[in-house]
Amino acid sequence: MLILGTAPDFLRPSPSALSVDIADGIRGPEGAYGICGARDGVQYLILAETSADAQPALILPLDGDLPDRLEAILRLWQMLAAKPVRRDSRMTPYQRRRFRLMMQAADGNANHATYREIAIAIYGEARVRSEPWKTSALRASVIALVRSAAALIDGGYRDLLHHRRKP
Numbered sequence: 354m355l356i357l358g359t360a361p362d363f364l365r366p367s368p369s370a371l372s373v374d375i376a377d378g379i380r381g382p383e384g385a386y387g388i389c390g391a392r393d394g395v396q397y398l399i400l401a402e403t404s405a406d407a408q409p410a411l412i413l414p415l416d417g418d419l420p421d422r423l424e425a426i427l428r429l430w431q432m433l434a435a436k437p438v439r440r441d442s443r444m445t446p447y448q449r450r451r452f453r454l455m456m457q458a459a460d461g462n463a464n465h466a467t468y469r470e471i472a473i474a475i476y477g478e479a480r481v482r483s484e485p486w487k488t489s490a491l492r493a494s495v496i497a498l499v500r501s502a503a504a505l506i507d508g509g510y511r512d513l514l515h516h517r518r519k520p
Contacts, residue, residue, distance in 0.1 A: 354396045355425050359403050360410035395429040444513065451501075452513070458495060459502035468495045 379386045384401040403409070413422060424442070431438040444452065454475060461471040472481045472495045486492055505513075 354398055355422060355429060356398050356400065356412040356414075357403065357409045358400045358412050359407040364408070364410070366408050389429055389432055395425050395432065397429070451498075455498050455502035455505065458498035459506060462499050462502070468492060468499070471495050471499070 382401070383398060384403065385399045387397055387399070389395050389397060399409075400412075411426060413419070413426075421443070428438055428441070430436075457475055458471050461474060466474070469481065469486055469492070472489075472491045475495065475498075476491055481489070481491055484491070
């Protein structure tokens with residue numbers, strides 16, 4: 354998440370390409386939260402004390418999330434400058450697909466669907482019926498999806514917000 358505030362007075366004013374309607378953001382005690390961009394939007398927080406007509410500036414904490422924030426800044430700038438925006442690299446296409454399947458499995462589980470019913474919704478009835486259910490790889494897959502989704506729901510989703518880095 355990028356944090357936006359008011360640029361210091363000693364910086365000379367410049368026309369800003371940033372056209373974020375603060376009214377569209379979700380208000381919290383810290384300020385207004387929003388997302389810029391449709392496909393792989395960049396999340397931002399406009400601090401509460403920031404005036405709508407002030408020149409915006411990014412506040413960049415020097416912490417472990419700095420590399421992620423720098424990438425988000427570049428993507429935000431590309432959006433605002435109407436340039437091609439690189440896809441968010443925190444999740445690979447495979448991880449995106451698996452995440453979608455996990456959310457489908459979690460939704461089915463929350464609505465008391467059986468593993469078999471979830472498998473039919475995800476893989477189709479013909480494919481599920483084509484092999485014995487008790488020993489089916491699809492059954493094991495659905496159980497793993499439900500368990501992985503439960504782990505995400507229990508707080509593991511935060512890991513999706515960061516790039517994997519070597520310690």
